[in-house]
């Protein structure tokens with residue numbers, strides 16, 4: 001493979017060389033594809049199975065995540081559902097790291113309640129604890145790192161090595177939404193499955209909903225593709241094309257998100273109203289605690305550049321309160337034990353000028369002071 005920057009910018013181009021020489025790949029909307037004759041196919045039959053535009057996106061996603069196959073689906077939740085509906089059944093068990101996207105927990109709880117696919121949580125720290133939680137019926141280990149929203153780092157390679165040493169059949173799945181393949185390549189660290197909410201950094205502009213599953217094993221890919229053909233949560237051609245376009249700047253955007261976030265993560269602790277800052281060191285996601293006596297609602301209302309909105313990973317800065325918004329479905333005890341308190345702010349640092357962002361957040365924190 002060429003270097004990632006070249007793959008991202010050029011990897012999907014030139015597919016129309018024989019016909020028009022168009023530099024950028026064309027967008028095909030057709031749902032039906034003509035067959036040359038009985039028992040013959042151009043490789044495309046009906047668009048739920050494959051479309052040229054989605055296939056091009058899937059090849060690009062597989063390449064940049066160091067996999068052999070990718071499946072582009074209609075949302076991040078559709079990606080998570082594809083993994084579970086294809087690879088688990090009633091009576092199976094899985095283990096999930098304990099601090100991850102709130103919607104994933106809502107999904108896991110639904111699987112447990114309705115399908116008796118039970119799960120245990122692991123705190124992401126001691127791998128021996130994880131090994132102890134493995135049962136004969138354990139099928140899958142689900143990790144999100146850095147964790148969401150408290151930015152704990154999990155050693156993917158350590159987990160994969162230890163688990164596969166005793167149980168090579170257990171699949172390690174990593175939600176790589178936060179760091180993207182620019183900063184983390186789970187498949188090269190021993191994971192079996194990578195999942196993305198492409199709504200976030202891969203899409204990058206707060207304007208498309210999409211998801212992806214990437215694997216390196218061909219048998220696993222076939223199982224997932226058969227399930228996707230059956231259930232149909234595929235990504236439509238236009239969104240696929242937009243995502244191809246977005247990926248061309250992923251490396252540049254991630255570098256700029258990181259540089260803005262590093263700047264803010266270093267400065268935020270100097271503010272009187274900020275009690276603690278959580279940052280993984282790379283990427284655009286920062287969490288911080290407003291100090292006691294600082295009113296979260298007042299803080300949000302005073303933001304002028306950053307929007308109070310859930311979601312993340314776009315060029316526009318978004319700020320949310322996980323306790324109330326993204327993680328509201330977790331029990332209060334679970335939220336508090338993870339450090340998801342009402343004072344915790346999650347900041348998806350965008351690509352605005354870093355000093356404008358700093359001034360916006362600093363003035364809003366100051367305004368929130370009730371002491």
Ligand SMILES: *Cc1c(COP(=O)(O)O)cnc(C)c1O
Pocket residue numbers: 075076077078101103104144148175177178196197198199200209210211
């Ligand atoms: C947003 C998100 C999801 C869900 O993705 P959707 O595209 O909203 O369905 C899953 N995992 C993480 C880490 C997310 O941030």
